[in-house]
Amino acid sequence: MESSVGANGRIAKISAHLFPPNSQEPVDNHFVTENSKLRFLVLKFGLVFAVVVLNNDVGIMDCVKVEDGSALSRGDCRAKGGAPGFKVAIVGAAGGIGQPLAMLMKMNPLVSVLHLYDVVNAPGVTADISHMDTGAVVRGFLGQPQLESALTGIDLVIIPAGVPRKPGMTRDDLFKINAGIVRTICEGIAKACPKAIVNLISNPVNSTVPIAAEVFKKAGTYDPKRLLGVTMLDVVRANTFVAEVLGLDPREVDVPVVGGHAGVTILPLLSQVKPPCSFTKEETEYLTNRIQNGGTEVVEAKAGAGSATLSMAYAAVKFADACLRGLRGDAGVVECAFVASEVTELPFFATKVRLGRGGAEEIYQLGPLNEYERVGLEKAKTELAASIQKGVSFIKK
Numbered sequence: 001m002e003s004s005v006g007a008n009g010r011i012a013k014i015s016a017h018l019f020p021p022n023s024q025e026p027v028d029n030h031f032v033t034e035n036s037k038l039r040f041l042v043l044k045f046g047l048v049f050a051v052v053v054l055n056n057d058v059g060i061m062d063c064v065k066v067e068d069g070s071a072l073s074r075g076d077c078r079a080k081g082g083a084p085g086f087k088v089a090i091v092g093a094a095g096g097i098g099q100p101l102a103m104l105m106k107m108n109p110l111v112s113v114l115h116l117y118d119v120v121n122a123p124g125v126t127a128d129i130s131h132m133d134t135g136a137v138v139r140g141f142l143g144q145p146q147l148e149s150a151l152t153g154i155d156l157v158i159i160p161a162g163v164p165r166k167p168g169m170t171r172d173d174l175f176k177i178n179a180g181i182v183r184t185i186c187e188g189i190a191k192a193c194p195k196a197i198v199n200l201i202s203n204p205v206n207s208t209v210p211i212a213a214e215v216f217k218k219a220g221t222y223d224p225k226r227l228l229g230v231t232m233l234d235v236v237r238a239n240t241f242v243a244e245v246l247g248l249d250p251r252e253v254d255v256p257v258v259g260g261h262a263g264v265t266i267l268p269l270l271s272q273v274k275p276p277c278s279f280t281k282e283e284t285e286y287l288t289n290r291i292q293n294g295g296t297e298v299v300e301a302k303a304g305a306g307s308a309t310l311s312m313a314y315a316a317v318k319f320a321d322a323c324l325r326g327l328r329g330d331a332g333v334v335e336c337a338f339v340a341s342e343v344t345e346l347p348f349f350a351t352k353v354r355l356g357r358g359g360a361e362e363i364y365q366l367g368p369l370n371e372y373e374r375v376g377l378e379k380a381k382t383e384l385a386a387s388i389q390k391g392v393s394f395i396k397k
């Protein structure tokens with residue numbers, strides 16, 4: 001396992017410890033494995049050797065453990081010369097969303113440390129992503145015993161864990177499996193990083209966010225501002241489809257999408273599109289239906305191979321980046337998210353929120369709705385109320 005390279009001071013021979021599986025101290029840029037043979041080796045010989053290249057030319061600093069167990073602190077585990085960034089964990093990092101999301105977060109200059117956790121295949125994804133010559137240091141974690149290590153010290157947790165839909169299924173059909181997955185992950189967050197901002201992607205979002213809230217309440221760590229259901233993909237789709245109709249660049253279009261993240265609960269406010277514009281009745285119906293059924297469109301096109309992953313990873317990164325800019329203290333960071341809310345009589349609702357150091361610091365009102373939207377809002381609220389209650393009951397039962 002040992003290799004060494006002697007050269008003009010730029011290439012160092014460094015040894016890395018493999019820590020015991022439940023250690024709170026993960027091995028940087030190495031996978032913390034449960035493999036018992038490796039554990040035996042660690043116990044017997046104390047060390048496993050690795051080589052890390054410190055490439056001054058491209059300014060990359062891999063963070064490793066040295067033989068005496070102390071962290072090699074040059075660059076403090078950050079890209080040399082880089083500003084200190086945030087620590088982000090992706091839970092479900094080996095999945096269809098998780099992998100491109102991990103890649104895009106590794107490219108985000110606001111991220112200094114990226115933890116990749118999954119119950120399968122995390123070592124391969126971690127090794128792969130860790131070779132990208134960007135600033136963030138990548139660490140991998142596999143399986144339930146390492147969940148707490150993966151979450152310790154984290155500023156932002158992004159959760160794309162759980163099963164996706166197949167054709168013919170509703171998002172609610174995922175509840176049976178995903179509710180338990182989200183509960184377990186949130187119990188880990190309550191223990192290991194109770195102050196982290198949580199971006200919850202796992203479906204059905206309309207129920208998993210209330211589940212997460214109840215888990216945090218039980219643990220005494222609930223801060224409603226820090227729990228955000230990710231509805232960004234609805235906004236991304238709405239911007240794209242509206243831009244197509246208007247003949248504009250989607251980057252110039254801003255469509256507020258409120259309510260929730262399933263079928264009729266997805267309510268695009270076409271009367272509030274920026275730049276200001278108007279739609280015929282047919283256009284309004286076409287756009288509303290297409291935005292509400294965007295997820296199903298992808299599920300059907302994938303024909304059993306899952307749901308949206310690439311556009312979702314894009315949307316998740318767009319939203320995570322907004323959360324990180326808010327955490328940094330940037331002014332005027334506003335995005336739509338499904339959050340604890342008093343905008344309607346429901347305890348959770350998606351609207352525009354202002355993201356700041358504390359998470360969703362300000363929740364915006366719906367603004368003036370037209371008749372079509374008022375009817376849509378009533379339908380959305382009826383379905384949302386049931387989905388929220390289902391999530392709450394899952395924990396309170």
Ligand SMILES: NC(=O)c1ccc[n+]([C@@H]2O[C@H](COP(=O)([O-])OP(=O)(O)OC[C@H]3O[C@@H](n4cnc5c(N)ncnc54)[C@H](O)[C@@H]3O)[C@@H](O)[C@H]2O)c1
Nearest residue numbers: 092094095096097119160161162163164201202203233312
């Ligand atoms: N909010 C949204 O807009 C949106 C968009 C697309 C998909 N989704 C949802 O995101 C979820 C993931 O979708 P996908 O396509 O990536 O699915 P996927 O099956 O490709 O990946 C899910 C990953 O979660 C992992 N996982 C399962 N149980 C876990 C646990 N207990 N802890 C950690 N990881 C665990 C799996 O091993 C897998 O790698 C689905 O529920 C899907 O419906 C939400």
Ligand SMILES: O=C(O)C[C@H](O)C(=O)O
Nearest residue numbers: 165203294295296307308
């Ligand atoms: O539609 C799905 O099941 C996945 C996701 O919620 C989406 O909107 O694409």
